[in-house]
Amino acid sequence: MTDAQSTADDQLPKTPGKQANRRARKRARWVRWAVLGVVLVGMTAIVLAHQQSRGAGRWAGVDFLCPFGGLETLYSLLSGNGFLRHSAASAVILLIGMLAMAVAFRRSFCGMICPLGTLQGIFGSAGRRLFGAHRLTIPPVVDRFARFLKYGVFAFFLLWTWQAAELVMRPYDPWVAWAHLTADDLLTTYLIGFIILVVSLAGSFVYERFFCKYLCPVGALLGLLSRVSFLNIKRDAATCIDCGRCDKACMMNIEVATADVVTSSECISCNECVNACPVPGALTVTAAGGSRVPALAAAGVVVALMVAIVGATTLTGSFDWRAEARGAGHGGGGGEGQGLGGGEGLGQGEGEVHGEGSESGGGGGTDSPFKGWMSFADIAEMTGIPLADFAAEWGVPEDALGLPMKDVKDAYGFSPEEVRAWVEDRLAQ
Numbered sequence: 001m002t003d004a005q006s007t008a009d010d011q012l013p014k015t016p017g018k019q020a021n022r023r024a025r026k027r028a029r030w031v032r033w034a035v036l037g038v039v040l041v042g043m044t045a046i047v048l049a050h051q052q053s054r055g056a057g058r059w060a061g062v063d064f065l066c067p068f069g070g071l072e073t074l075y076s077l078l079s080g081n082g083f084l085r086h087s088a089a090s091a092v093i094l095l096i097g098m099l100a101m102a103v104a105f106r107r108s109f110c111g112m113i114c115p116l117g118t119l120q121g122i123f124g125s126a127g128r129r130l131f132g133a134h135r136l137t138i139p140p141v142v143d144r145f146a147r148f149l150k151y152g153v154f155a156f157f158l159l160w161t162w163q164a165a166e167l168v169m170r171p172y173d174p175w176v177a178w179a180h181l182t183a184d185d186l187l188t189t190y191l192i193g194f195i196i197l198v199v200s201l202a203g204s205f206v207y208e209r210f211f212c213k214y215l216c217p218v219g220a221l222l223g224l225l226s227r228v229s230f231l232n233i234k235r236d237a238a239t240c241i242d243c244g245r246c247d248k249a250c251m252m253n254i255e256v257a258t259a260d261v262v263t264s265s266e267c268i269s270c271n272e273c274v275n276a277c278p279v280p281g282a283l284t285v286t287a288a289g290g291s292r293v294p295a296l297a298a299a300g301v302v303v304a305l306m307v308a309i310v311g312a313t314t315l316t317g318s319f320d321w322r323a324e325a326r327g328a329g330h331g332g333g334g335g336e337g338q339g340l341g342g343g344e345g346l347g348q349g350e351g352e353v354h355g356e357g358s359e360s361g362g363g364g365g366t367d368s369p370f371k372g373w374m375s376f377a378d379i380a381e382m383t384g385i386p387l388a389d390f391a392a393e394w395g396v397p398e399d400a401l402g403l404p405m406k407d408v409k410d411a412y413g414f415s416p417e418e419v420r421a422w423v424e425d426r427l428a429q
Contacts, residue, residue, distance in 0.1 A: 018278075018280070021278075021280040022278070024294065024295075024296060025274075025275040025276070025277075025295070026275075027296055028271065028274075028294070028296040029275045031296060031299055031300070032111075032270065032272075032299050035112060035299070035303050036113070036117075036118040036121070037118070039114075039115050040115040040119065043065060044115070044178070044179075046059050046060065046065065047059075047061065047062045047065070047179035048179070050062070050323065051179070051180060051182045051183050051384065052182065053384055057322060058322065058323050058384070059321065059322060060088070060090065060321055060322055061086070061179070061323060061381065062176050062179035063086040063087055063088070063167060064087070064088045064091060064320045064323070065090060065091070066091055066094070066175070066176075067091060067097070067098040067109075068095075068169075068218050068221075069087050069091040070087070070091035070092035070094055070095030070096075071095050071158065071221070072157075072158065072161040072162075072167055072169070073087040073091065073092065073167075074092070074095070075161075075162040076162075076165060077092070084161070084165060084166055084167055085166055085167070085373075086166075086167050087167060088320040089319070089320055090313075090318075090319045090320040090321070093309060093313050093318065094310070096309065097305065097309040097310065098218075098222070099225065100305060100309070101302055101306065102221075102222045102226060102229065103225060103228060103229060103230075104229065104230065104301075104305070105231055105269050105298060105302050106222075106226040106229040106231060106232075106267055106268075106269040107219065107222040107223060107226050107265075107267060107268040107269050108268075108269040108298075108302045109218070109222060110212060110216075110218070110219055110269070111268035111269045111270030111271070112269065112270065112303065113302070113306060114218070115175070116174060116178070116200075116211065116216075117209070117212055117268070119178070119201060119204075120201065120204040120208070120209050120210065120211060120212060121204075121208075121209070121251065123201045123205045124205070124208035126205060127206055127208065135206055135207065135208075136206040136207045138207065143213075143253070146213070146214050147213055147214060147266065149214050149215060150214060150216050150217060150219055150220040150223075151220045151223075153216075153217050153220065154217035157172075157217055158217070169217075170190075170193075171189055171190055171192055171193055172193050172196065173193050173196075174194075174196045175197075176193055177190045177193035177194040177196070177197045178197055183387075184380070184386045184387045184388055185377060185380070185381075185387045189377055189402060196211075196215070200215070208251040208253075209251050209252060209268075212252070212268065213252065213266070219268075223265035223266065224265065226267065226269075231287055231288075231293065231298070232262060232263065232285075233256070233261070233262040233267070233273065233274060233283065233284070233285055233286070234260065234283070234284055234286045235256065235257075235259060235261075235262075235282065235283050236281055236282050236283075236284075237260065240257070240279065241278075241279055241282070242257065243278065244257050245273075245276040245278065246273035246274075246276055246283055247273075248276070249272040249273050249275070249276035250272065250273050251268075251272065252264075252266045252267065252268055253266075254267060256273045256283070269302075271285060271295040271298060271299065274295045285298050323382065373406065374404065374405060375402045375404055375405060376390040376394070376396060376405065376419075377402045379423060383426075383427060385423065385426055393422065394414050395412055395413075396408065396412050400412070405419065
């Protein structure tokens, strides 16, 4: 709590009700940050462990744990073509949980769970402490226009993904770049995403939640859904003392102090404005029927909902915590499974639901998690072998490491079977 906030509280009578309200606000704030911290640390540990581990049993990659990835692969699933490459059932499960939260609690995923939002919040808090009231401000007319950019980003990447049948946003995604901080291809494959990550965090330092406000496709989707949510933040003008603390607390720069009801799709349901209000009942989370919901209870229900969804699907074996749980392939029923097996190593077999080649693939070995459409970059990510080692061993230039091996094998004089044997030897060392 800042000195200005403490002064505002000190100006109010010290009644038991005021003291209890102050303690409740502090608890709600600490619970929110505790949840955000656990999710950020846990997710970071998993995706970095994925980069460091090798072979069977390695942790799931970032794409398995991204709800937007679930939306990206949705068209392929509904078309009967199975999951897109790099995606899995867990991404769809997280998408369902995120959408359920949006209908009930607006953009609560952004304000109470999103790890990239947490990173921006950490930098934003540091910027507030350093610059105080002298932080950067964006002219309202520029800000209003710029906030529509994320809707364009959302539509562009979603339609491109559905057309290309692959996760085309991966190289540009700052969270994917964060997940590849220890990867050899961070400054090659994920260079643009890394630049966006750095710009977003630096931007949040001087102007909070920079990426959320202007570029985040998830924020765009949830902003649209928030319009149908049955929870809102309401201000009681009769008890409001016009201290302005709610406006100062809002990291999305919404003018809460002059609104009767906060209807902006920019609201991320962090409830920081409610927790900053020193007057009990002046600013409340309110359900459609008019009943008030304590900020701490709202946070608890949001977390409980996501934990219940992830927990239940984990118990049933549907949630992918390990990369081998669904194989590395693309394609559901009717999709092609191209194994790096014998002969040319590109046997064409009917793909199973999650893209693992069947025994009918040519030349045997089609149960291998390696597929003919995979690139050296894909195999490096799956196995943890540095991408530079593939380039050195097989003489493939950097600009070809991301191309399917079946398309470059003749040009550079190798066979997928040779690559598979070499990888197996490396993993056995």
